[in-house]
Amino acid sequence: MPSLHKGARELRASIKCMNPAPNLFLIGPMGAGKTTIGRRLAEQLQLPFHDLDHVIEEQTGATIPLIFELEGEAGFRRRECSCLDEMTALQGIVLATGGGAVLDPDNRALLARRGFIVYLETAVDIQLARLARDRKRPLLAAPDRRERLEQMAALRNPLYRSLADLTVISDNEHAAQVAADLAQRLALEWQRQPATAAA
Ligand SMILES: Nc1ncnc2c1ncn2[C@@H]1O[C@H](COP(=O)(O)OP(=O)(O)O)[C@@H](O)[C@H]1O
Ligand SMILES: O=C(O)C1=C[C@@H](OP(=O)(O)O)[C@@H](O)[C@H](O)C1
């Protein structure tokens, strides 16, 4: 039986118009700019913006590092799955996900079924530079950050690629420019449309 994710993509491909989807989802690695560019893009598109990590923090009343400390990565992932289901069920939003949200197959199916997916692709060198002073991402608390990011990229980049409706290189140093270019491409490729009741 084909996966839900594959089914949704085939369905979209068979519709002879721009990709219809009710939401816009940003995926990609830490430091790709999902949160920063997502917020700017939502402003340009005049849509509500949500960041999955911020929603988890609000609902839990704890920061991401504290959740990792108290519940481990497994606890954080459980919260992430539940929030992702809740947020992707909304319509007409821009949602920035966390870099690891694509690891869970159910998350991948929900993202594919409920929105148009933009992959912000970024090189490890750029991630390292942007996140050099970051202390809020527990998975970066490693003796060798480059090695950690490369390991994550090896596992996750194929998942980002397989999910993406549109891939954007997010290495430009001006987040505003990336958001503006993305808005232009989306005008050609994404048709905002209400989800069906079954979605
Ligand atoms: N295109 C960009 N150019 C330069 N800095 C950026 C760009 N996009 C994001 N940043 C910076 O990189 C850091 C991480 O960005 P963020 O949006 O939190 O990434 P993500 O949500 O993908 O982890 C922030 O300090 C942000 O200001
Ligand atoms: O890559 C990951 O597994 C994570 C990425 C973070 O979000 P950003 O991608 O927005 O940094 C956050 O969800 C958490 O620290 C775990």
Ligand SMILES: [Mg+2]
């Ligand atoms: Mg983020």
